[in-house]
Amino acid sequence: MAAKDSPLKQFEIDPISNIELVGYNISFTNSSFAMMITVLVITLFLTLTVNTKTIIPSRMQLISELMYNFIAQLLSDTVGDNGKRYFPFVFSLFMFVLIGNMVGMIPYQFTFTSHIIVTFALAAVVFIGVTILGFVNHGIKFFSFFYIPGVPFYMHPLLIPIEVISYLSRPISLSVRLFANMLAGHTLLKVFASFVVSMPFFTGVFPLAFIVALTGLEILIAFLQAYVFAILTCLYINDAYHLH
Amino acid sequence: MPQLNPEFFVSQLFWLAVFFTFLFVFLWRVSLPRIATVLEKRQNKIDENLSSAKELQEQAMEIEKKINDQINKAKLETDEKIKETINTLQEDVSSQLSSLDKDLEKKVSDAEKEILKSKDNQMKNINNEIAKITKLTVGKITDIKLSDNEINKVIETHKGNFN
Structure with a gap:
């Protein structure tokens, strides 16, 4: 397979316009374009479908309200009343990842969530924010998060490093989970798409049918990964409030 | 793998920061408050409707209670009236029956008196006839002239035997 037909070619970044800022390359790329589309879709949809004058919502407004209630419920289930303050952030994060994944499902569109x-960066924002939140809420006591009560004392030299490592690997697991899911899904789609073209006669319909089914699965995964990203963020916020 | 090529890392981070910050601020300040007001408004409306429905239900229950009270009252009143009417009717009937009884008794006694009277008259007539017949018969058979008084005396003495 030639390099230009590689299934990973879809992840290549092409600058649309070259911009440089104090020596750094901040070109507006196809990835930036996808982010812009995502942000536009979210803001326009959530603003235009919601009519504050009427009591009975339109169908489109129902979707917006559904999203709102979905994340509000998620936050109140995991964090409780403290969670209301973080609702705009968690909601933005969920919508950004969800619509970013969905925009990536459009053929020939770039999937920015497939970039580690x-x-x-998103996971790091969550991690740093949650860590700061933990210190703000508990001060130096936040370190007791790594100390598991009710364990024999001689286990602590082993357990505390494990806890620290697991805490520090949170942003990695959070980001790699989303990145790897998107990467794998889109690569698989591309591989099967190349089968459709390369297989002889009408046999190409079989991988085509598989692509159709896989697209459905990918849409499910797109939603699922956004959900996982949001719920893990909620759980981390909860940890910052309740140490153990 | 293009993901690991650091050439566009800064660009990616820069535009991510720009767009995500914009999205966050826009949703936080514009979209979410709008949805929140809509939901709150609807919840208020629902609560309002529910409370007014509850109020109406209470009113309806009160009215129903009043209606039932009135029905019960009306029933009691009707029962009393029926009893009263029955009583007066019974009194009427008994008084009429007693007056009827009296009338009948009077009529019976009158009739009995009449019968007795007519019986007496008949007996007198019979006696007179007997006297006449006796007078005639005696006059024809014998030459004895009997006075009416004598005949009557005889008849009076034999009266019991004829009966």
């Missing part, structure tokens, strides 16, 4: 640097 993007997902890692």
